[in-house]
Structures are given as structure tokens and as C-alpha cells.
Amino acid sequence: MDVLESIRKRRFHRSFTAAPVDDASLARLVWAAGRAPMGGNELVRRIVVVTDPAIMRTVRQVTPSFLANAPAVIVICTDLERAEASMGVQGRDVLSLIDAGAAAENVALAAVALGLAACFVRSSNDVALREVLDLPQQVRPDVLIAIGHPSPAPSAPMKNPPAVVYRDAFGKVWNPPVPAPLVAEGTVPKDGTAEGLEAFVSALYLVASARDCLDEPLIYGPFRMIEGVSRMLESSGGDRFLSEMKAAIDREKYNVMADRGSFARWLDDLLRDFAAEARRRNATAPVSAAASVDGRGR
Numbered sequence: 104m105d106v107l108e109s110i111r112k113r114r115f116h117r118s119f120t121a122a123p124v125d126d127a128s129l130a131r132l133v134w135a136a137g138r139a140p141m142g143g144n145e146l147v148r149r150i151v152v153v154t155d156p157a158i159m160r161t162v163r164q165v166t167p168s169f170l171a172n173a174p175a176v177i178v179i180c181t182d183l184e185r186a187e188a189s190m191g192v193q194g195r196d197v198l199s200l201i202d203a204g205a206a207a208e209n210v211a212l213a214a215v216a217l218g219l220a221a222c223f224v225r226s227s228n229d230v231a232l233r234e235v236l237d238l239p240q241q242v243r244p245d246v247l248i249a250i251g252h253p254s255p256a257p258s259a260p261m262k263n264p265p266a267v268v269y270r271d272a273f274g275k276v277w278n279p280p281v282p283a284p285l286v287a288e289g290t291v292p293k294d295g296t297a298e299g300l301e302a303f304v305s306a307l308y309l310v311a312s313a314r315d316c317l318d319e320p321l322i323y324g325p326f327r328m329i330e331g332v333s334r335m336l337e338s339s340g341g342d343r344f345l346s347e348m349k350a351a352i353d354r355e356k357y358n359v360m361a362d363r364g365s366f367a368r369w370l371d372d373l374l375r376d377f378a379a380e381a382r383r384r385n386a387t388a389p390v391s392a393a394a395s396v397d398g399r400g401r
Contacts, residue, residue: 109215116220117171119251123154124175128217132177132250135213139206142198145189148206149180151236151244158235165231166247168224173249177210178232179203184241203245210248220253303345303384306332310374325366329356344380348373 129152136150153159154175162176163169169176181203187195207223214221226232226244238244268277310332329352336349355369 106212109212112215113211115222116249116251116253117222118254118256119171119173119220119249120254121174122252124219124250124252128219129154129175129177129250131217132210132213132219135209136177136179136206139202139209141202142186142190142194145185147182147186147189147194147199148202149182149242150206151178151180151238152176153178153236161235162232162247165228165235166224166226167228169247169249170224171222171249171251173220173222173251175250177248177250178226178236178244179206179246179248180238181243181245182241183243199243200245207246207248210250214250218252219250221248221250223248303342303380306336306345306348306377310370310377325370326356329370348376 133150133152137148139148141148152175153162156174159174159176181195181199183195183199186199190198211221211223223246226247229244232238232244233240233242236244269275270277310329333349333352333356336345336352351373
């Protein structure tokens with residue numbers, strides 16, 4: 104079955120027959136979950152397959168949101184220690200949940216192709232579920248996916264409301280694309296030289312990276328990156344904005360380093376200034392279609 108057809112047919116089922124799901128089908132669903140992306144390509148995902156009727160009954164009892172009478176459940180989990188070690192706090196608390204959702208959707212789409220039914224919910228009681236499934240303390244249950252054969256008389260599927268989609272900025276409702284005017288190769292924005300543009304793009308990257316690194320244990324990494332920005336901007340090619348940013352960085356970088364919260368707020372302000380300037384420059388001098396988002400054609 105074509106993946107787009109699976110997406111069209113996918114729906115949540117909460118009523119299943121009592122027929123068990125064969126191991127071959129479960130294995131294919133687990134394979135589909137494993138094909139979902141993982142941040143940093145690190146193996147932090149853990150998958151628990153449950154078919155034992157007594158354990159299934161207990162899972163339903165300790166998980167009030169698990170309403171389905173499915174004969175099997177696939178539990179997508181995250182090894183929190185490994186996630187934090189490889190991707191930092193953001194990886195543990197945010198990226199791993201995105202990855203778990205991607206794995207759950209892969210299972211849901213594969214279930215359609217296999218003629219099975221699925222429904223997934225968020226674990227609402229981690230402590231109890233850890234006890235029932237013997238999960239180690241560092242393993243967090245993220246998504247429970249009920250798996251089974253659909254009831255011959257399922258409830259009517261809920262109609263998905265149309266997506267609210269904007270183009271390029273929030274509030275700009277999507278419209279059919281309009282051909283943009285072409286820009287000649289080698290065109291340079293009015294602000295500074297080609298070298299100045301290169302410095303601007305690099306500075307923006309380093310400031311954004313410094314903010315992301317705050318989720319790591321030491322604050323020195325972000326500070327060194329900001330210091331690198333300052334040194335790079337010593338030759339800013341006469342670009343007024345970059346000269347102003349260098350002065351602001353040199354004025355504040357030591358003052359905010361001692362306090363993590365102040366450093367984060369200062370980097371947020373700095374990043375907003377760079378983002379606003381990037382938007383202004385890109386609006387007045389769009390890059391050619393052949394160039395990528397980093398401005399270097401990569």
C-alpha cells in the first residue's frame with residue numbers, strides 16, 4: 104500500500120476483536136517503529152511489546168487514558184540517561200518525545216498497511232507503568248500503542264479539521280506560490296561586501312549555537328562561542344549592524360557569564376536582533392534558487 108494511502112486511511116480505533124495479533128505482524132510493526140528518526144542517530148529508544156492477557160489487563164488498570172480493549176500494546180520508551188549523555192537536557196526532555204511520536208506514527212501507518220488497527224495514548228502514570236513492565240528508573244514510557252484487529256462495527260471516524268497553515272511567517276495564510284523575481288548570480292546585499300555577508304551568516308550560526316549549548320552541563324561552551332563571534336567580527340567589513348553587535352557582545356559577555364539565567368536571556372535578546380536583521384536582509388536581497396539556507400550554496 105502506498106504511504107499516502109495509509110495516511111489517508113489511518114484512524115484511531117478503540118474497539119478491537121479478541122483475535123490475537125500474530126508475531127510476524129508485531130515484528131513488522133516493531134521494525135516500522137525502529138525506522139523512525141532518532142536525534143543524533145543515537146539509540147535511545149526502547150520498545151516493549153506486551154501480549155500477555157494478565158499484563159494487558161494490568162496496563163489498562165494503571166493507565167486510565169488507555170481505553171482500548173486491544174489484545175496487544177507496543178510501548179515506545181526512552182533511555183533518559185543515554186538521551187541526556189548524547190543530546191543534553193534538550194535531547195532528554197524534548198527531542199526524545201518528538202522521536203517517540205515519530206515512531207508511534209510509523210507504527211500506526213504500518214498497521215493500516217497490514218490490515219490492523221491502532222490507537223496510541225500518552226503514558227499517564229509512569230510510576231505504575233514502570234512497576235508493571237519492570238522498566239528501569241532511567242527508562243521513561245512515552246507512548247502506548249494499542250494494536251489489534253478492528254471491530255467489524257467500529258465507531259465512525261472523527262473527521263480531521265483542516266490544517267491551519269501559514270507561509271514564511273505566522274499569520275500569513277498559505278496562498279498558491281507566485282513566481283519570485285529572479286536575482287542575478289553574484290548579487291550582494293547592500294549591507295556590506297560579500298565578505299561581510301559571509302561574516303554575518305557565520306555570526307548568526309554561532310550565536311544560535313551558543314544558545315542551544317546552554318542545555319549542556321557547562322556554561323563555558325556558550326561563552327567560548329560568543330568570544331569566537333567577537334573575534335570574528337573584528338573584521339566585519341564596515342557592516343554597521345555587525346559592528347554594533349560586536350560592541351554589545353564585548354560590553355556584556357563577562358557580566359552575564361556568572362549567572363546562567365541572565366546569560367540565557369541575553370543570548371535570546373542577541374539572537375532576536377540577529378534574526379530580525381536576517382529577515383530584513385533576506386527580504387531586500389533574496390538569494391538565488393540554487394543557494395541553500397546557510398547562504399553558502401551547501
